[in-house]
Amino acid sequence: MKELIARLTQSYGPSGQEGEVRRRIAEEIRPHVDGLRTDALGNLIAWKDAGKGPRVMLAAHMDELGLMVTHIDEQGFVRYAPVGGLGHLGLPGQRVIFPGGRIGVVAAERVEDVKELKHEKLYIDLGAADRAGAPVAVGDVAVFHRPLETAGTRLIGKALDDRVGCAVLVEVARRLTSSAVRAYFVFTVQEELGLRGARTSAYGIEPDLAVAVDVTATGDTPKAAVMEVSLGKGPAVKVKDSSLICHPEVRQALEEAAATAAVPFQREVLERGGTDAGVIALTRTGVPSGVVSIPTRYLHTPSEMADLADVEGAVRVLLAFLSRSTGA
């Protein structure tokens, strides 16, 4: 599992350019599913055919945050636009990588007051002597450059949001031997830009039931905003966030599945943020939807932190859920 997460987080895949992640996931999941296709926006849809059971859509997004080149000046310094919800405060000093492997350092113009700092005041230094020596073009996107590291059972790395969710889906597909449902494993694009891939893939699949697997924030760090979710206390079963109030029967079924699998779980109420389930729930005439979350600290930074036990727990909850699920 850790190796799988490492392979997935090290793949390059900012929103809109998820090709490398998609190819990697396709490779990982192909032996364990009955079919695989890519839709017009680039969502990867894999399925296990189990006759006439209800269609259950599991969704995890492939995309990660990025920095898109908007301008290269005469000295070769690069200005960028954030791709997704990228905070500017932690960026100076970070390393980023472009497709092709060119490394850049994010740096800041000198400002009188740190409050003046914003993306417009930051730039990427490619170590180039001038514009001609900067081998990037307007529109190229860089992502954080960090390996996946561990501290005990903790995982630390970039793009755990939501490659851990992708890893959970791959692992569920691998371990799922029999089920009364038709399971669709959907790896979505452009979640970070507004839950876009989930909307179109759900329209195509017309699921009877859906569960998104994504990361969520925690309240277990010094002076954190109050939130009843901690790292290492099990996967979280979402009650609500700003995109969705989870369908009560789906939520209950997930909680019962956790009990069946003897996996400790936490209930999650996220005050700000949303997941793919928010748009899946509103597809066509509506889809009962829920979310299994992996508690993760320091979201949207190069050093997101999650616990392997929570990830493993999520796999087991979903396996139990699919085994008993007959549609809400």
Added chain:
Amino acid sequence: MGVGNHEHLRRLLSRLSDARGVSGDEREVRAVLREELGELAEGAKVDALGNLLVTRRFPGKGTPVRVMLAAHMDEVGLMVTHLDKSGRLRFAPVGGIDLRILPALPVLVGPDRVPGVIGLETVYREDTAEQPGPPRLRDLTIDIGCPSREEAGRWVKVGDRVTFATAAREFGDGLVLAKALDNRAGCAVLVELLKGNYPGVELAAAFTVQEEVGLRGARVAAHALAPDVGLALEGTVCADLPGVDEASHVTRLGAGPALSLMDAASVANRSMVEVLTDTARHLGIPYQFRRFAAGGNDAGAISLALEGVPTASVSVPCRYIHGPAAVAAIEDVAAAIRLVSAFLCRVGDEGLRFRDEGGAT
């Protein structure tokens, strides 16, 4: 494209820009478009929201590629919300308008084009020691020269749309100055494209409504048209002004149509952008990238229709966009037409559906 064509484009663009079509009331623009399209508009449909849809089939080798070209008809403006006792009109912005441009602006109110001027009392007061901030909506009213609510009510009604009182005119060398170049520039491009021939393409042209208030027309049009590929034709921000860093120009006037890579509503399909830039380079058509990630256009709504649609945007740079006097270069409009025309030929000829992003299966 010769001088004659430029003269034609200038006239078309001016006529379209002078038509009034604040979001939700695009009738006048639709009527002008029908006239300009002539016979091409014969099979046109107007859907429930008011989108004008024209489909043309050009037989080719294989199954035709269904390409939706979208240009929105609506423009930003104001809506009358209240007639006060003194005969002044309260209003709400329709679409994104910077309130700083409004004070002292001449406007036309309602279908009868009642002339008005936007008043801001404090502009004419000298007793305010401190530098005034941007005006607040509640301090702005439209004066139509009526002394009472009753008198004003004879000329205008709550709900009337208000447009900038600007007539299009030639400007500088090869430029046009007009109020609604966003997006009559895109409409002009689409009118001209509909006259072409693109074997292997089924062209689904949508002149859409309510883009400025949330990409609404394009959303339902794309659902009905179910295209393989979508392309938004737009007017976009151009800030190539003194005092603005080159990095913040977004686009440059006269440097060719602008291709979007990403905005707040969509990420352009990479392969489409490659075919567009490749086509431009082959034919020596100038182009530029829109160097800005904010804003959004119809491509956003089209890309999320049904099971998803690969989309891109081709835009005409417009200085002072969303204001009473925008400026565009005719040559940029002409170049946009040449580029998209050649792109469509290639799409039809090579059967491009831009589904290659997958590669996983």
